[in-house]
Amino acid sequence: SVKITLQDLDRRHGPYYLTVKRGIEVVRLDSWVKDRCQDLDRPLSDSVRVRFFADARELGRHDLVGFYPVVWFRLVTPRDNDTWKFTDLRDDTDGRLDTPFADEMTRCIETGSTVGQLRKLVAQHMDIHDSNRIIIIARDGARVGSLQGDMWELRQIRSWFCRWVSIDVSPPRSYVVLDGPWGQYLFHPSKEYQANGVVVRDVKMWMEMCLLRDVDRLHNSKLRLKWSHITLTSRGGRLSNFSPISPGAKVGFELPWYLEDVLAAEESWLLHVSETCTVCTDDKRPTELPVQIASGCKHKPTTCRECLGQWIHSSLDTSTWDRLKCPECPELLEFNDVRRYAPKHDFDRYDALATRAALKSIPNFRWCLSTSCESGQIHDPTCRKFKCIACKAKHCVYHDMPWHSRETCEEYDHRNRRRRKDEKASEDMIKKTTKVCPECKKPVHKWSGCNHITCVCGHEWCYICLAPYRRNQHGFLYCRHNAGCSETDPFADIVDPE
Ligand SMILES: [Zn+2]
Ligand SMILES: [Zn+2]
Ligand SMILES: [Zn+2]
Ligand SMILES: [Zn+2]
Ligand SMILES: [Zn+2]
Ligand SMILES: [Zn+2]
DSSP states (O other): OEEEEEEETTSSSOOEEEEEOTTOBGGGGHHHHHHHHOOSSSOOOTTOEEEEEETTEEOOTTSBGGGOSEEEEEEEOTTOOOOOEEEEOTTSSOEEOOHHHHHHHHHHHHTTOBHHHHHHHHHHHTTOSOGGGEEEEEOSSSSOEEOOBTTBBGGGGGGGTOOEEEEEEOOTTOOEEEEETTEEEEEOOOHHHHHHOEEHHHHHHHIIIIISTTOSTTSOOOOOOOGGGOEEEETTEEOOTTOEEOTTOEEEEEOOHHHHHHHHHHHGGGBOOOEEOTTTOOEEOGGGSOSOSSTTOOSOOOSOHHHHHHHHHHHHHHSOGGGOBOSSSSOBOOHHHHHHHSOHHHHHHHHHHHHHHHHHTSTTEEEOOOTTOOOEEEOOTTOOEEEOTTTOOEEETTTTEEOOTTOOHHHHHHHHHHHHHHHHHHHHHHHHTEEEOTTTOOEEEOOSSOSEEEOTTSOEEETTTOOBEEEOTTOOEEEOOOTTOSOOOTTHHHHSOO
16 A cells, blocks of 8 residues: 555645555545545535646546555536636735736746746736736646746646646835846745845745745656755855845755756756757757756856767767866866766766776775775785685785785795796707697697608608608508608608609
């Protein structure tokens, strides 16, 4: 069985935490939810249906509940037509928007407008000069609350099952513009903040709690962000946690690269395709381009992450690991740049090369000699016995070979000198007793016996003077030995008169 959370998209009931069997179907939750959601004095009408959602889609009756840690539900009446609903929150109560304007907002959203564009439309309609004062709020769905990203495409929030959007207006200049890696976000502080003034830490905490939380489409964020990870900057300088931020100010924000990459992946679906990669010429979302390629680059990247990964992959084949460059300028890629943008396999290769180079420069560093072992360690140079901490193999540092057990280096040398002497003697012996067949050049050993050699190649010859044995036309075998040979063949002149 598995634990699941049942959450009401309209926030009127629950949440409910329950343990279900892994194989249970969605249809089994239907009456359970209805039972929980009706008041004793006001039972639910029979026409009310329960719809279930997870992973950005509506679940079918036979989908298995156990796959989703969070299952969303919504009670719907037959009159519910699933259209956008807008309210005006300016007086802290939901006021109606006049129909022509609500229709215009629907059109605006359905044609792909961003939050920033909707802010402008609303500001214009309300005759407000500064559109940053407009607050757009999701009232239902998986992520309720302010929609802070100006570059977010509004119709996408249907994946959060949101269909009720409210608008509110903050007092003049009571906001902070956060300039992020691929667009800007608006922080509208609550009334308490507005009275006391906002410091940098307040903004960071708000970013942790509200802004960067749950921007992923499936509501299953992997972004483990603490406010202390965030850096706020103004005109290139870091802001300290307690420096005040003046109302209406614009500050930059930065995250450590590994968190920025998680955020890029999770926020990507909310962004317009607005960039073009100059390498693959594909249209890309801003999150699909690197924020910066090499730490020293002075330009805005126009190569997408995928192409940059390809570039590093092929650069590793054509240049040395420490001369990898930005594809767009001569800046060298540093370790963290490669770690960030190289495909995993290429980074591992790069990392091994960089590590080897770094270790080589450490005095007394030695690699384990075992062929199957990649480990190395600092070794005391006065000790000849190296014991690998990884594979436990022992090596002789003096002889550069596996450790000669039960022998000191001197004993080992002594035994070897003797062995080499013996080997040398037998080599000389072999040389003395070996001759090469004059026909096929194979060595032939002759330890004893007749000097008439019949080689494996079929050639017959005299072992002493190398003269060949021949047959005359009658098949008679003879050898005409060379001068000085101890063998003689008295018949040679008779059977083969020259
Ligand atoms: Zn590309
Ligand atoms: Zn560059
Ligand atoms: Zn080893
Ligand atoms: Zn040794
Ligand atoms: Zn031969
Ligand atoms: Zn001979």
